[in-house]
Amino acid sequence: xNIQNIKNLLKTYFIENWKTDLFQFGMLMVIVxxxxxxxxxxxxxxxxxxxxxxxxxxxxxxxxxxHGNSSxxxxxxxxxxxxxxxxxxxxxxxxxxxVGLIVSCCLGLGLAQLYITLRGFESLHFYTALNGVxxxxxxxxxxMFFFGSIYFRRKTTLATLGVSLLIGTIIITxxxxxxxxxxxILIPKDAVYNDYMWSYSSYVIPDAVQMIVLGLVTxxxxxxxxxxxxxxxx
Amino acid sequence: MVQLENxxxxxxxxxxxxxxxxxxxxxxxxxxxxxxxxxxxxTLLKIMSGLRFPDGGTVTILKESAPLRKAxxxxxxxxxxxxxxxxxxxxxDFVKAYAPFYPNFNHEQFAEYMHxxxxxQETGYMDKxxxxxxxxxxxxxxxxxxTKILIMDEPTNGLDIPSKSAFRKxxxxxxxxxxxxxxxxxxxxDLHSLIDMVAILDNGHMLLNASTYExxxxxxxxxxxxxxxxxxxxxxxxxxxxxYQVKENVNHIDSSLDLEMLFNAAIINKxxxxxxxx
Numbered sequence: 001x002n003i004q005n006i007k008n009l010l011k012t013y014f015i016e017n018w019k020t021d022l023f024q025f026g027m028l029m030v031i032v033x034x035x036x037x038x039x040x041x042x043x044x045x046x047x048x049x050x051x052x053x054x055x056x057x058x059x060x061x062x063x064x065x066x067h068g069n070s071s072x073x074x075x076x077x078x079x080x081x082x083x084x085x086x087x088x089x090x091x092x093x094x095x096x097x098x099v100g101l102i103v104s105c106c107l108g109l110g111l112a113q114l115y116i117t118l119r120g121f122e123s124l125h126f127y128t129a130l131n132g133v134x135x136x137x138x139x140x141x142x143x144m145f146f147f148g149s150i151y152f153r154r155k156t157t158l159a160t161l162g163v164s165l166l167i168g169t170i171i172i173t174x175x176x177x178x179x180x181x182x183x184x185i186l187i188p189k190d191a192v193y194n195d196y197m198w199s200y201s202s203y204v205i206p207d208a209v210q211m212i213v214l215g216l217v218t219x220x221x222x223x224x225x226x227x228x229x230x231x232x233x234x
Numbered sequence: 235m236v237q238l239e240n241x242x243x244x245x246x247x248x249x250x251x252x253x254x255x256x257x258x259x260x261x262x263x264x265x266x267x268x269x270x271x272x273x274x275x276x277t278l279l280k281i282m283s284g285l286r287f288p289d290g291g292t293v294t295i296l297k298e299s300a301p302l303r304k305a306x307x308x309x310x311x312x313x314x315x316x317x318x319x320x321x322x323x324x325x326x327d328f329v330k331a332y333a334p335f336y337p338n339f340n341h342e343q344f345a346e347y348m349h350x351x352x353x354x355q356e357t358g359y360m361d362k363x364x365x366x367x368x369x370x371x372x373x374x375x376x377x378x379x380x381t382k383i384l385i386m387d388e389p390t391n392g393l394d395i396p397s398k399s400a401f402r403k404x405x406x407x408x409x410x411x412x413x414x415x416x417x418x419x420x421x422x423x424d425l426h427s428l429i430d431m432v433a434i435l436d437n438g439h440m441l442l443n444a445s446t447y448e449x450x451x452x453x454x455x456x457x458x459x460x461x462x463x464x465x466x467x468x469x470x471x472x473x474x475x476x477x478y479q480v481k482e483n484v485n486h487i488d489s490s491l492d493l494e495m496l497f498n499a500a501i502i503n504k505x506x507x508x509x510x511x512x
Contacts, residue, residue, distance in 0.1 A: 005305050008334045015331040016321050070319035076285055079308035079335040234285035 001087070005080040009088035012078075020061070021097075025104040028054055032108025037115055042124035047109065051101040052138055058097050059142070059149035060156045062089045066232065067154050073234040082229045086150075090222060093146060094139075133207050136214035143221035150228045235261045235296060235383065235414050236282055242290035243274075243281065251277060252288070253438040259431075261382065262411040263445075266425055267418040268497050269435035275418040276316065278435060279385050282416070283313045296382065309337060312381045316388040320360040320368050325353075328360055329375070338380035347374035350400050365392040373401060377408045384408075384415045390424040402428050422493035432493065434500050441500050444511050446491050452510055453499070454483040455492045468506065469499035482510070 032047040039046065065075035078085070113124055148160025205213075236259040244250035251274040259265055269275045280286040281293055284300035284307070293300040298307045323331065325348075333339040348355055351370040357363060360371060369392050376384060390398050405428055409415055419425055432449060434442040442449075454465060458477040465482035472478075480499040483489070500507045 002305055005335070011334065012331040015327050016323060065319075068319065070315055070317045073280075073285055073313065073315050074319040076303065077283065077308060077311075077313050078332070079305050081305045082303060084305060231287075233287055234280060 001081070001083060005084045006088045006091075009078070009080055009085060010092070013088070013092060017061075021100065024054060025100050028101060028104040029108040029111075032105050033111050033115075036109055036112035036124070040116065040121065040124075042126035044109075044126050044128035045130070047105040048128060048130055051105055052141070054101055055093075055097065055138070055142055056145045057157050059089075059093055059146040062092060062146075063149040063156070066150060067156065069234070072232075076232065076234050082232075083226055086222070086226045086229050090146070090225075093142060131207070133210045133214070136211045136218070139218045140214050140221070143218040143225075147221045147225045147228065150225050150232070235259060236416075237294040238278075238282070238291065239294075240291040241281065241288045241293065243277065243286070243288045245277075250289075251438060255291070255439060257433065257440050257443060259414055259416065259433075261414045263431045264405065264409050264415040264417065264429045265431040265433055266422070266429035266493065267416055267433050267435065268422060268493065269418075270501070271420075273435045274438070275435055276387055279313065279387055279416065279418055283311060283385060284308075285313070309335065310382040312336075312376045312379050312384050314372055314376045314384070314386045314389060316391060318365075318368050318372055320363075320372070322359055322361050324359055325355045325357055325371055328371070332375070333379075336379040336381065340378050340380060343380075344374055344378035347377050347404055350374075350404055351397060352400070366394060366397065369393060370397060373404070377404060380413075382413055384413065386415070386417045388419055388421070389417060390419065390421050398424050422497065426491065426493045429493075432496065434497060436501060436504065441504060441508060442511055448511070449496060450483070450489055450491050451486060452483055453489075453496065454479075454481050454487055455489045455495055456481075456487075466506070468503045469495060471495065471498070 028051060031050050035046050035050070036042075065071040075085075080088070109124075109126070116122075116124060144164060145157060145160050148163070149156040152159040236257075238255060238257045241252045241255040242250060243252045243255075255278075267275050267278070277286060281288055282295065282300060284293070284295070284303040287301045295307055296310055298304055300307070321328065321331075329341070329344060333341070333344075345355065348371070351374055353367065353370050353374065357367070360368060363371070369389070373386075373389060376386070390401060393401060402424070405415065417425060417429065430446050432442060432444060432446060433440060453468070456479060457473070457475050458470070458479050460476075465484040467479050467481040469480040470477050478492075478495060480492075480495045
């Protein structure tokens with residue numbers, strides 16, 4: 001792993017993409033600004049939702065050179081190792097773009113607050129339902145789309161979304177079937193539990209454990225991304 | 235410098251493209267890689283560059299395994315593809331973005347090559363240039379990288395006549411003892427004065443891998459019976475000057491190599507030519 005190669009990859013990215021990124025950050029700021037003004041509420045869930053969509057689409061653009069025959073040769077021939085290429089893009093997706101999105105959202109919210117104050121309305125009280133588990137869930141989703149953008153050849157965001165939904169549906173169906181077979185589904189949540197029955201609380205996994213599991217899943221998808229990049233051919 | 239040993243490769247398992255293909259390419263030469271359409275020239279170049287992985291055998295570039303695509307290896311290899319990709323960048327920005335990857339990149343040489351190819355660095359976005367202009371920018375860039383290995387797939391396709399001669403001139407000046415240049419082409423007439431090694435790929439094997447000196451030592455390229463009537467004739471073609479022949483050079487007479495005639499002779503007389511150059 002050579003830091004200079006990663007720096008060169010980042011420099012190449014910024015030379016090629018700064019205009020597109022600036023446009024996207026500006027677009028997010030405008031959406032957040034108008035969304036907040038129109039709702040006249042300080043609910044941060046809307047900006048977080050929109051920024052998350054931007055974030056999930058981003059890996060497709062990061063790896064767009066892998067989705068064309070000649071651009072793939074160009075990308076794979078760049079003098080940097082496979083791991084350096086994955087790592088540079090990982091930094092871009094997890095640090096640079098996330099910071100850019102947060103700054104855009106803050107600017108949008110700030111401008112909305114300014115507008116509302118100037119119009120003489122009551123100041124916004126910002127609040128969100130996003131907690132640590134929610135942040136980790138976003139990390140998993142980003143890692144999934146990151147892997148999908150290397151794995152699939154075209155329309156990678158849609159393909160990842162489609163496959164994830166399919167797998168999710170299968171897992172939920174199997175889980176529901178298991179519960180149904182066991183008869184647990186028939187037990188109401190507020191039932192009185194005793195030693196002979198499953199306790200409802202036994203299904204609640206502590207946040208810390210959830211975050212660790214989600215962290216591991218994130219690492220798993222990035223490891224898959226590296227392996228996939230290593231075996232990518234032109 | 236580049237070594238392929240017993241390469242097995244096929245896009246479809248039932249139809250292998252290369253069967254036990256072995257080839258060694260040494261620095262200080264410009265190789266012309268010739269072959270019929272679909273012979274696998276581009277695939278072979280990709281395998282050499284680590285862009286395709288063989289099903290069997292080993293590919294070594296500068297003592298490293300090519301499929302690993304290590305940064306150190308790629309810094310010393312430039313692959314100029316036939317269907318080029320250029321990003322939406324001006325030439326100057328392209329150089330700023332990609333030159334730092336090549337430790338031996340020379341900006342003065344690049345400006346000089348651009349001038350030789352009648353290109354202006356101030357031209358607009360590269361993706362808006364004509365096919366020929368894009369190719370010329372990339373040729374100038376490829377040469378200025380000063381990589382030890384330069385692989386070019388149909389470099390003269392899309393170039394106008396003055397650019398083809400400028401290309402030959404640049405290539406001749408850029409070649410040195412430490413550099414290996416591999417050029418795959420159909421347009422053999424564009425390169426006959428440039429290359430000093432000929433590799434002919436046919437039916438999954440290297441039919442011929444010899445220097446132009448060795449070829450003209452063993453084969454005579456001439457109009458029928460002008461210089462010698464002796465030796466087995468491998469190929470004849472009617473031309474306005476008479477019957478042009480490729481025959482065995484039994485009397486070691488000097489003649490100038492005609493790549494097109496050589497190729498035809500080699501394809502028609504596979505075994506004889508292969509035995510002659512063993």
